Amino acid sequence: MWEIGAVTLAGMATVWFAGNPDSDKRKIKKVFANVRYGVKDYQPKLLRTIRKTTFAEYVYNVPYGLIDDPKLEPILTKTLDKPVHVYFDGKLHVRVYTSTLPTSVPYATIPKLAESWAAPIGITGEGYVYHDFDKRPHMSIAGMTRYGKSVMLKTIMTSLIEKNPEDVRIYIIDMKGGLEFGEYEALKQVVRVASNTEEAKECLDEVAAELRKDMIDFRRKGYNNVINSPIKKRTFVLVDEGAQLAPETHHNKKEKRKLASCHSALSEITRIGGALGYRLIFGTQYPTADTLPRQVKQNCDGAISFRLPTDTASQVAIDQNGAEKLAVPGRALYRTDKVVELQAPLIDDAEMWNRLKRYKVNKREVIRNGDNVNQARKTDTPRRGDYIEIG
Numbered sequence: 068m069w070e071i072g073a074v075t076l077a078g079m080a081t082v083w084f085a086g087n088p089d090s091d092k093r094k095i096k097k098v099f100a101n102v103r104y105g106v107k108d109y110q111p112k113l114l115r116t117i118r119k120t121t122f123a124e125y126v127y128n129v130p131y132g133l134i135d136d137p138k139l140e141p142i143l144t145k146t147l148d149k150p151v152h153v154y155f156d157g158k159l160h161v162r163v164y165t166s167t168l169p170t171s172v173p174y175a176t177i178p179k180l181a182e183s184w185a186a187p188i189g190i191t192g193e194g195y196v197y198h199d200f201d202k203r204p205h206m207s208i209a210g211m212t213r214y215g216k217s218v219m220l221k222t223i224m225t226s227l228i229e230k231n232p233e234d235v236r237i238y239i240i241d242m243k244g245g246l247e248f249g250e251y252e253a254l255k256q257v258v259r260v261a262s263n264t265e266e267a268k269e270c271l272d273e274v275a276a277e278l279r280k281d282m283i284d285f286r287r288k289g290y291n292n293v294i295n296s297p298i299k300k301r302t303f304v305l306v307d308e309g310a311q312l313a314p315e316t317h318h319n320k321k322e323k324r325k326l327a328s329c330h331s332a333l334s335e336i337t338r339i340g341g342a343l344g345y346r347l348i349f350g351t352q353y354p355t356a357d358t359l360p361r362q363v364k365q366n367c368d369g370a371i372s373f374r375l376p377t378d379t380a381s382q383v384a385i386d387q388n389g390a391e392k393l394a395v396p397g398r399a400l401y402r403t404d405k406v407v408e409l410q411a412p413l414i415d416d417a418e419m420w421n422r423l424k425r426y427k428v429n430k431r432e433v434i435r436n437g438d439n440v441n442q443a444r445k446t447d448t449p450r451r452g453d454y455i456e457i458g
């Protein structure tokens with residue numbers, strides 16, 4: 068069992084290479100000679116070998132004047148018949164992966180764990196990886212468009228609802244205008260879907276108000292953390308396209324104020340919400356200091372990154388380079404106290420609906436936009452998102 072979740076070898080779709088490091092070393096040396104990577108008679112000299120579970124990395128001293136050569140990576144990949152990554156930082160690094168990951172891992176093929184709040188997030192060379200939201204409450208997900216962010220959010224959402232249909236409550240902030248998640252508002256576990264700045268602010272104000280009320284309740288009952296209490300309920304806030312919530316990206320003062328309030332609520336959720344059972348999953352295309360709020364980044368103890376345009380963006384997302392090299396949709400780096408490369412589960416809307424349709428209810432909104440949430444709380448009036456089941 069890893070701390071990041073659990074890894075199991077059962078049903079693994081990964082192709083394993085037995086891997087003979089000595090033969091890899093010999094082949095790399097021959098490739099250097101054949102492509103004339105060197106200066107006169109002086110060839111790169113192996114300094115050290117770093118062995119990790121999923122790769123072996125050979126570090127070479129190269130003669131002055133020699134830097135990396137773009138043809139090395141494709142040639143070595145073909146010669147060794149394994150994924151190879153070559154980079155140069157004054158020394159030449161040849162990283163040879165010990166396994167190839169599949170390009171598609173259907174959600175249905177992933178075993179479910181007993182832990183209620185552990186959602187599958189992919190497969191590595193060692194097996195399946197799960198993110199347990201009771202161990203690591205908040206998560207950021209970064210990635211360029213079309214590389215798998217929304218699919219990952221949907222995977223996590225499906226898994227949480229399937230495992231905890233009576234205990235999970237989900238607020239969704241879909242800043243793609245509600246296009247990705249709008250239809251899921253019909254699920255009984257989804258409290259509401261916000262699809263613009265105004266709605267996002269209302270939604271986050273509502274969550275922040277609940278959180279403060281829960282805090283008073285926790286104090287009164289002497290609970291220090293939801294996981295040590297009898298409370299089963301967990302509240303998730305899913306944000307798709309969090310960059311749209313960055314105040315810095317807007318010029319209009321009124322809009323800026325609303326967004327600043329959203330950022331402050333997001334920070335509050337990550338700062339104090341974790342112990343109370345609130346979990347934030349913050350997805351963004353452009354991880355920068357402005358779009359990934361500092362408090363959110365600091366408090367997300369799990370970070371996933373799909374492909375990103377630059378190594379700088381990768382640094383912001385997962386504190387290291389590498390996401391800029393990810394080549395296929397669904398391939399991601401997952402950072403906790405270490406970083407692993409994984410292929411994320413694949414689920415489409417049809418399958419998601421098929422699994423969740425039993426939770427579809429007819430909702431009748433009892434509080435309209437603009438109603439005063441605090442007033443509603445004081446008088447115990449039913450809140451927005453409350454519903455009646457018909458039929």
Ligand SMILES: Nc1ncnc2c1ncn2[C@@H]1O[C@H](COP(=O)(O)OP(=O)(O)OP(=O)(O)O)[C@@H](O)[C@H]1O
Pocket residue numbers: 170171172210211212213214215216217218219352396397398410411412413414
């Ligand atoms: N885990 C995965 N495995 C294989 N293919 C995937 C995976 N995730 C996504 N894809 C492919 O990439 C496409 C885009 O994925 P997704 O909608 O999640 O992207 P996105 O990053 O949210 O992009 P956008 O911001 O444009 O919505 C999917 O329709 C699917 O074809």
